[in-house]
Every structure is written in C-alpha cells, then in structure tokens.
Amino acid sequence: MRLVQESDYRFRIDPCGGMRVPGVVFASRALLPDPAADKSLEQVANVATLPGVVEASYAMPDMHWGYGFPIGGVAATDVDAGGVVSPGGVGFDISCGVRLLAADLDRRELTEPAVRGLMDGLDAAIPRGMSHRAVWTLHDARQLREVLAEGARYAVQRHHGVPRDLERCEDTGAMAGADPGQVGERAVRRGLGQVGSLGSGNHFLEVQAVDRVYDERVAGAFGLRAGQVCVMIHCGSRGLGHQICTDYVRVMERAAGRFGITVPDRQLACTPVTSPEGRAYLGAMAAAANYARANRQLLAEAAGHVFDRITGRELALVYDISHNLAKLETHEVAGAARRLCVHRKGATRALPPGHPDLPADLHDTGQPVLIPGTMGTASYVLTGRAGGPAFASTCHGAGRALSRHQAAKVVRGQELRRRLEAGGIAVRGASWRGLAEETPEAYKDIDAVVDAAQGAGLCARVARLVPIGVVKG
Numbered sequence: 001m002r003l004v005q006e007s008d009y010r011f012r013i014d015p016c017g018g019m020r021v022p023g024v025v026f027a028s029r030a031l032l033p034d035p036a037a038d039k040s041l042e043q044v045a046n047v048a049t050l051p052g053v054v055e056a057s058y059a060m061p062d063m064h065w066g067y068g069f070p071i072g073g074v075a076a077t078d079v080d081a082g083g084v085v086s087p088g089g090v091g092f093d094i095s096c097g098v099r100l101l102a103a104d105l106d107r108r109e110l111t112e113p114a115v116r117g118l119m120d121g122l123d124a125a126i127p128r129g130m131s132h133r134a135v136w137t138l139h140d141a142r143q144l145r146e147v148l149a150e151g152a153r154y155a156v157q158r159h160h161g162v163p164r165d166l167e168r169c170e171d172t173g174a175m176a177g178a179d180p181g182q183v184g185e186r187a188v189r190r191g192l193g194q195v196g197s198l199g200s201g202n203h204f205l206e207v208q209a210v211d212r213v214y215d216e217r218v219a220g221a222f223g224l225r226a227g228q229v230c231v232m233i234h235c236g237s238r239g240l241g242h243q244i245c246t247d248y249v250r251v252m253e254r255a256a257g258r259f260g261i262t263v264p265d266r267q268l269a270c271t272p273v274t275s276p277e278g279r280a281y282l283g284a285m286a287a288a289a290n291y292a293r294a295n296r297q298l299l300a301e302a303a304g305h306v307f308d309r310i311t312g313r314e315l316a317l318v319y320d321i322s323h324n325l326a327k328l329e330t331h332e333v334a335g336a337a338r339r340l341c342v343h344r345k346g347a348t349r350a351l352p353p354g355h356p357d358l359p360a361d362l363h364d365t366g367q368p369v370l371i372p373g374t375m376g377t378a379s380y381v382l383t384g385r386a387g388g389p390a391f392a393s394t395c396h397g398a399g400r401a402l403s404r405h406q407a408a409k410v411v412r413g414q415e416l417r418r419r420l421e422a423g424g425i426a427v428r429g430a431s432w433r434g435l436a437e438e439t440p441e442a443y444k445d446i447d448a449v450v451d452a453a454q455g456a457g458l459c460a461r462v463a464r465l466v467p468i469g470v471v472k473g
Contacts, residue, residue: 001045005029009061009456013041018264019048024056026390026456031061031448040070046264047075051272052083054333054340058390060347061452062399062444067091068267071346071400074393079273079328079339084261085281086270087252089343090326092245094285095292096236097170097322098370099300100381101315103307105229107209110468114310115426118207119469121306123428126205126299128198128473135196135298136160141188147195148180151290152297152320160301167359169320170349173297174290177328179283183240184247191240191291196298200434200473203235204372205303208379208465218383218462221365222318230465231303231315232379233296234372236324241288248281273328273341282326289325296320318381319368323348323396331391342391350384350394350459369459372397373446375427375438375470376420380450382459394458395450398443407442408433426469434473
C-alpha cells in the first residue's frame with residue numbers, strides 16, 4: 001500500500017487488492033498515523049473493499065485505529081446497487097455526539113467562588129462513570145420504547161426542555177426509521193437505568209469560554225460571542241448502543257455468506273442495506289440514536305438547573321450533533337443523484353449553507369459543527385462549507401495518539417488534576433484512573449487537526465473555546 005500526497009492536506013491510497021475505490025486521507029503529514037503502531041491506514045484500504053462503496057474510503061485528520069473502520073472514517077455505499085451497511089462503520093457508542101449550550105454570562109462575571117460552586121453543583125448533578133445512576137428513572141420497557149422512538153422530542157414533550165431545543169438538534173431531535181422492536185432484550189435492560197447519564201472514557205461535561213471568534217456573522221447566528229460562558233456535553237447511547245452494535249455484528253457475520261459477501265476483516269461484517277438484517281440494524285441504530293439525543297437533552301436540563309441556581313442565568317442550545325451514525329442520504333456521484341448509506345464513524349456531518357435539512361435561522365450560515373478537544377486544551381465550533389468533500393463530513397475531535405493503557409503510564413490522575421487546576425481549570429472526576437487515561441498527552445493537537453480540516457476544505461472555523469472546568473466519568 002502506497003500513500004501519495006496530492007496536496008498539503010490530502011493523501012491518496014490507490015486501489016490495490018480488493019479495493020473498489022481509492023482511499024483518501026485528509027491530514028497534514030505530521031498528523032498521519034505511525035503504521036508501526038496504528039493500523040488505521042490499513043483499515044482505510046479495507047473499507048474500500050465493501051460492496052457498493054462509491055467515490056472513496058475517506059479518513060479525517062483525527063483518524064486512529066478503530067473497530068473495522070478507522071475512527072475518523074467516512075464511507076458511502078449505493079443502496080440501489082447492493083450497497084451494504086456495517087455496524088463497524090458506526091461503532092459501539094451509537095450516536096455519540098456533542099451538545100453545546102451558551103449562557104447569557106461573560107467569563108469576567110464568573111468569579112472564582114462562583115466557578116467552585118458551579119463545578120461542585122455539576123459534580124453532584126451529573127451522573128457518570130459505570131454506575132446505573134441517571135437523571136431520569138424510566139418506569140418500564142414500554143416507556144423506554146417511547147424514548148427509542150421519539151428521542152429528544154419525548155423529553156421535551158414531558159417538559160424536559162423547550163421546543164427551540166428540537167430546532168437546534170440534528171433531525172429535530174429524533175432520527176427517522178427508528179424501530180424499537182429490533183432492539184434486543186439485553187440492550188433494553190442495559191438502557192433502562194442509564195438515560196440521563198454521562199458514562200466514562202472520553203465523555204465529559206465541560207464549562208468553557210469563547211476564547212476567539214473567527215467569523216462574527218456566523219457566530220452571532222449560532223448565538224455565540226467572544227468571552228461568553230458555554231457548556232459542552234460529550235456522550236452517547238451508553239450500554240444500550242454498545243449492546244446493539246455487539247448483537248448486529250454477530251447477526252451480520254452469520255448472514256454475510258448468504259449474500260456472497262467476503263471482507264478482509266471480520267470487524268467489517270455487513271449485509272446489503274435492503275436486506276432484512278440491514279433494515280433491522282438501521283432500525284435499531286436509529287433507536288439508539290434517539291436514546292442518545294434524549295440522554296444529552298436530560299443532561300443539558302440538569303446542567304441548566306445548576307447554572308440557574310448558582311449564577312441566575314439560563315443556558316440556550318447552540319446545536320446537538322452526532323458523530324457515530326449511518327444515514328440514508330442523497331448525494332451526487334459521477335454527475336447523478338444517488339441514494340447512499342453514509343457511514344460516519346468518529347466523523348461529523350457538516351451541512352453547507354443552503355442545505356434543506358438546516359433550520360431556517362441557520363440556512364445562510366451552514367450547520368454548527370462541534371469539535372471537542374481534551375482536558376486542558378481548546379474545543380472548536382466550525383461550520384459546513386459548500387462543495388466540501390466526503391459527503392459533507394469533517395473531523396469529530398482531537399483523535400487519540402496513545403491508548404488508554406499507555407496514557408495511564410504517562411501521568412497519575414492526582415498529578416494531572418493538580419496540573420490542570422494550577423492552570424485555572426477546575427476538575428471533577430469520578431476516578432483517578434479515568435482522569436489519567438484522558439490526559440491531554442493522549443490526544444493529537446486539536447489546533448493542528450482543525451487547521452487540517454479547514455485546509456482540506458471540509459469546514460470553516462467559527463469560534464474557539466477554552467475550558468474553565470470539566471466533569472469527567
């Protein structure tokens with residue numbers, strides 16, 4: 001496999017072996033993975049072998065080794081030409097995503113005692129870690145099925161939010177095609193006690209301030225201004241989504257031979273989108289996406305209560321967007337409109353200005369794209385660009401450079417907390433090991449990742465946010 005540099009931020013893998021399309025990597029040379037330690041370039045080539053794949057197997061600047069697909073991988077298959085859907089192209093944390101809220105509060109108004117009170121309040125109010133404590137206790141599987149069908153809409157209808165929240169959420173809060181009947185019993189059991197909880201790993205709730213505005217017109221439309229206090233929430237579908245992925249990888253492994261499908265990596269197990277297994281997975285995946293949207297809606301409400309109590313100010317939703325989904329979309333391929341199944345795994349949809357799926361007040365700006373960094377580093381708000389490659393997709397974060405095991409050897413959790421707090425960042429963690437695993441040294445340089453994404457034409461910078469305090473699982 002040979003990597004050919006086409007421009008400063010674009011590399012190509014020409015088809016070889018069973019590849020049906022080329023691989024395309026959007027990155028600077030410094031951001032490329034080390035092939036000796038990270039097999040994600042090999043995974044880009046493997047994804048290019050999927051039946052029905054069109055255009056290219058893409059990878060974003062934050063790419064790293066994942067399950068089947070690289071994290072930061074994007075690939076689309078032609079539904080009407082036998083195109084497949086692969087659970088590995090979505091990942092285990094289905095609809096993991098980011099929600100950004102803006103406060104009517106300037107960083108200069110937030111005193112040190114107020115920061116302490118705010119972080120202590122969020123520490124107590126936000127369930128996280130591996131426990132089943134959650135903001136919302138569902139009565140039974142019937143109520144869970146309603147959440148799976150209606151997502152954030154179900155929460156808002158029950159007064160956990162306001163109607164505007166849905167306008168500023170991907171798919172207006174609920175993904176179409178959800179089929180709770182395709183969600184297995186074990187996934188249901190895992191989901192019953194976790195709606196309204198942050199989880200662990202790289203998930204977080206962070207209080208931030210807008211450090212820099214690159215485009216005042218677009219930032220203003222999003223509801224952002226320099227110096228403003230914000231809250232960013234990063235989490236997904238918890239154990240329910242993980243179990244759905246586990247279940248359907250097994251289903252598709254067993255079924256693939258019936259369709260004459262062979263893949264170079266069993267983690268790419270797949271079946272045609274139109275097959276019974278493909279339709280069932282998409283129905284269960286959409287149900288998990290709706291669970292994730294409801295989850296973030298409830299966590300946002302809990303954070304809003306703390307803000308109101310400590311600061312007397314409200315939080316307003318900027319946007320909520322997922323970065324682990326497969327969506328049926330229409331795109332132009334070779335001059336013709338095609339119905340595609342677009343896999344985005346660790347990649348964010350980035351709709352350009354004028355796209356029909358945008359809310360009316362964002363029609364002229366494009367979609368807010370939310371890119372979290374790490375503890376102690378910046379996060380970004382971007383927007384989609386007209387004519388962007390990779391089916392209107394971009395990166396989803398900084399991207400891991402060290403495994404969790406490696407990161408835990410770099411620093412102890414207690415030492416990391418002292419270091420961050422000495423730098424003015426309040427830290428509330430559920431475990432010392434969890435903090436160490438998420439040390440900033442474990443990730444790529446978020447500024448370099450965003451520079452590459454913009455340089456490749458995937459998106460445009462709108463604002464840069466810096467952390468004030470973080471709540472970690």
